[in-house]
Amino acid sequence: MPESDPIIRLTRVNKWFGSFHALKDIDLDVTRGERIVIAGPSGSGKSTLIRCINRLEEHQEGTIVVDGVTLTDDVKAVERIRREVGMVFQQFNLFPHLTVLENLMLAPHWVLGLPRAEAEERAVAQLTRVHIAEQAKKYPGQLSGGQQQRVAIARAMCMRPRIMLFDEPTSALDPEMVKEVLDVMIELAGGGMTMLVVTHEMEFAKAVADRVVFMDQGQIVEQAPPGEFFANARHERSRAFLSKILG
Amino acid sequence: MGAPIPFEPLPARAPPRTARGLPAWVRANLFGSPGNAAATLLVGGLLVYALPPSLKWLVGNAVWHADYAACRALDHAGACWGFVAEKWRLVLFGRYPYAEQWRPLAATAIVVAALVITAIPACWRRWLVWLWGAALAAFFALMGGGIPGLSRVDTGLWGGLPLTVLLTLVGMTASIPIGILLALARRSQLPLLRALATLYIELVRGVPLITVLFTASFVFPLLLPQGFRLDVLTRVALGIVLFQAAYMAEVVRGGLQALPKGQYEAAAALGLSWWRMQRQVILPQALTLVIPSFVNSLLSTFMDTSLVTVVSMYDLTGALRLALGDPHWRNFFLEGYLFVALIYFACCFAMSRYSHWLEHRLGRWTRR
Numbered sequence: 001m002p003e004s005d006p007i008i009r010l011t012r013v014n015k016w017f018g019s020f021h022a023l024k025d026i027d028l029d030v031t032r033g034e035r036i037v038i039a040g041p042s043g044s045g046k047s048t049l050i051r052c053i054n055r056l057e058e059h060q061e062g063t064i065v066v067d068g069v070t071l072t073d074d075v076k077a078v079e080r081i082r083r084e085v086g087m088v089f090q091q092f093n094l095f096p097h098l099t100v101l102e103n104l105m106l107a108p109h110w111v112l113g114l115p116r117a118e119a120e121e122r123a124v125a126q127l128t129r130v131h132i133a134e135q136a137k138k139y140p141g142q143l144s145g146g147q148q149q150r151v152a153i154a155r156a157m158c159m160r161p162r163i164m165l166f167d168e169p170t171s172a173l174d175p176e177m178v179k180e181v182l183d184v185m186i187e188l189a190g191g192g193m194t195m196l197v198v199t200h201e202m203e204f205a206k207a208v209a210d211r212v213v214f215m216d217q218g219q220i221v222e223q224a225p226p227g228e229f230f231a232n233a234r235h236e237r238s239r240a241f242l243s244k245i246l247g
Numbered sequence: 248m249g250a251p252i253p254f255e256p257l258p259a260r261a262p263p264r265t266a267r268g269l270p271a272w273v274r275a276n277l278f279g280s281p282g283n284a285a286a287t288l289l290v291g292g293l294l295v296y297a298l299p300p301s302l303k304w305l306v307g308n309a310v311w312h313a314d315y316a317a318c319r320a321l322d323h324a325g326a327c328w329g330f331v332a333e334k335w336r337l338v339l340f341g342r343y344p345y346a347e348q349w350r351p352l353a354a355t356a357i358v359v360a361a362l363v364i365t366a367i368p369a370c371w372r373r374w375l376v377w378l379w380g381a382a383l384a385a386f387f388a389l390m391g392g393g394i395p396g397l398s399r400v401d402t403g404l405w406g407g408l409p410l411t412v413l414l415t416l417v418g419m420t421a422s423i424p425i426g427i428l429l430a431l432a433r434r435s436q437l438p439l440l441r442a443l444a445t446l447y448i449e450l451v452r453g454v455p456l457i458t459v460l461f462t463a464s465f466v467f468p469l470l471l472p473q474g475f476r477l478d479v480l481t482r483v484a485l486g487i488v489l490f491q492a493a494y495m496a497e498v499v500r501g502g503l504q505a506l507p508k509g510q511y512e513a514a515a516a517l518g519l520s521w522w523r524m525q526r527q528v529i530l531p532q533a534l535t536l537v538i539p540s541f542v543n544s545l546l547s548t549f550m551d552t553s554l555v556t557v558v559s560m561y562d563l564t565g566a567l568r569l570a571l572g573d574p575h576w577r578n579f580f581l582e583g584y585l586f587v588a589l590i591y592f593a594c595c596f597a598m599s600r601y602s603h604w605l606e607h608r609l610g611r612w613t614r615r
Contacts, residue, residue: 056512075520082518093513097532097612106527107517139612152513159517 006065007032007163007194008053013062015048015218022048023059024218030163035195037205037226040215041241046198049215050165053196054085067162083111086156090168092148094140100127100151101136104158112159119158126154130184146177150184157188164188166197202245206230214238315575323578330579331586334570338587341406341566347398351409354389357382358412366601368608386413402480406561406569408590410480414552414562418487419545425488426495427534431525433496434503444496451493457554459490464558483555491548498540502533535609542602546595563587 006029015023023045030036038046051057052064055071055078064071066081095103104123108114114122127133130150140148149169156164166185170178182204189195189208199205205212205226212229214221214237222235230246233239278284308325310317313333321327331338340348361382364370390409393399405413432444451459463486464479471477477485506529514524534541556565567583570576 054516056516079518079520082516085516087513087516089509089513089516091507091509093507093509095510095513095528095532097535107519110523110527111518111520141612155517 005032006030007067008196009063009065010053011063011065013052013059013064015045015052015057015059015061022218023052026062026220028213028220030194030196032162033192033194034210035189035193035208036197036211036213037209038196038198038213038215039200039202039205039241039245040221043217044215045218046215047167050087050167050196050198053163053165054082054087056087079111083159084161085163085165086159086161087165088149088152088156088167088169090171092140092145092152092172094148094152094155096140099137099139100132100143103140103151104155107155108158122158123154126157127151129157129187130154131180144177145173146180149173149177149181153181153184153188163194163196166195166199168198168200170199170201200245202230202242214241216241318579326582326585327579328582330570330576330582334573334576334583335586337407337570338563338566338583339407341410341561341569342404343406343409344398344400344404347392347400350389350392350397350400351405351407354386355409355412357385357389358416362416402478403560405480407566408563410555410560411549411552411562414484414487414555415545415549417484418491418548418552421488422491422495422548423541425492427499427530429492429496430499430503433500448493448496451490452497456487456490456551457557459486460554460558462486463489479558479560483558483560487548487552491544494544495541498537498544499533501540502535502537503529505536506532535606535613538602538606538609542599545598545602549595549598550591563590 008028008030010026010028013023013026014021026049028049038049040046048057052059052071053066059071067084069077069081071077071081094100095106098106101120101123104126105116105119108119108122109116124133124136127136130153132147132150132154135143135147135151140151143151153169169185170181173181178201182201185195185197185204186208197204197209209226211223212226213223214229214233214235216237221237222229222233224233229238230242233242276283277287303325305326308321310321310325310327310329311332313329315329315333318327318329336345336348340351343351361378364378365375388394389397390405391400391402429444429448432440433448435441435444460483463482467477467482467485510528510532511524514528519527552562553564555562556568561569564587567587571580571583
């Protein structure tokens, strides 16, 4: 992977919530097609970090460049980046008043301007891909958590994004349903998608990540390929975290 | 490890029979606890005490025909429905010229028919806009006249039920979009817009409707440029709309605040622009949530229109007071108010039931 061509570049990014310093001097380059797992204790800034990439949170210092576009207050730039960056949330955040199919068609139709027929075609293709096409006419409230999260992934994929952000996608699921969501994410990774995944699923990290980024107290403590990270993390803080999470 | 034990689910059974039948219902609902039993006895006692004399007054001793002498002779021992029989046209149509009163009747019927059609979900199509255009055009043509075959009737003479219906309809339909915009402005990121919306809402909610109507009726004309004149009906309708919009704004804001932040974030993350997000994701959910409050406002607007009598417009209650001005009949206000109350109740009850049904239907997605 050529280091000279990052699809996301964060340079000395700082973010505060009031007086709380949430992100401290974050430098991070992500290359095209790279799969990154961001790990760390709760409150370490992992979610804030990926939410800054599509401007759901605003950073106050430093620069974020996504696919050649620099994030500023400019609404057009923000909307352009959001079209390229899909996001999956911990709480799914499907639109409850729309059917599964309508959830998927919404953005392709209103943001990309696709005619309804074409948007529907795309939606059905994505639903099939996440093995849930038979639920297209149901409302999100009628689906299980695992199904809802798969719909949420399909919804983001309908925009044909270049980058996918996952914010603890399996944390709100019953244990029985975690696997079906991880399987879909593994398939996605196999297809060459650039992925940033905040998760505690270390098995997933081992299986698909190119790199693990470990954060604590708003800083990136260390980053390494998963094999290296899990076998011999260099920092004391990372080791303490791993011993807790791996038991 | 041996072979696993197969799992056989138990068949589902019907619920026990104890909670069925009339005796069980009476026991559970009327005499379930000492407090419940006491309430049942108290209400039952009141009914036994009050019902027979009420019925005797309302029906048994009542005079039904417009016989003034018979009503006087009755001396309030029974209802004098003769008053209604004599004056119903004045109450329903106010000071509208007597010979032309088929016109407000037809106009109201057209608007009510349009309302009924609008209430049917299968009719929620684009042609409804044309239907309403035609219905309102017919309403104003019939009421106002001034076209071949129909003599001109000044809006100052419009009254009774058509006026009440018109003011409610205009008050509600125009105040909803304004209220939505005000609510969105009040939650805006732009401080100036937010301040202006808040100022407007708090200012309007801080004054009684009656002062707004006075202002609309007497102050608006002074503010308008020379030679530009709004008739009294337009001024009053404008006053009601601007007043009602402030309350609508707060109703809508309640719905907006009930939505989880995740809905905004998911819509934003998909790249939807702010207006698209509001239109496709936020408002459909927020407005469905506030249907009960909407109807609350609708009913109070319907009743608040009776305040227009202060600027010499005679809505249903105003027209009733006109009818009671007749020295022969002025003792029979109770019958008159009961008649008007019945009309109000029938309309409000229908709206309330409809909204209940609509809430259920539009809120399908909230049920699992």
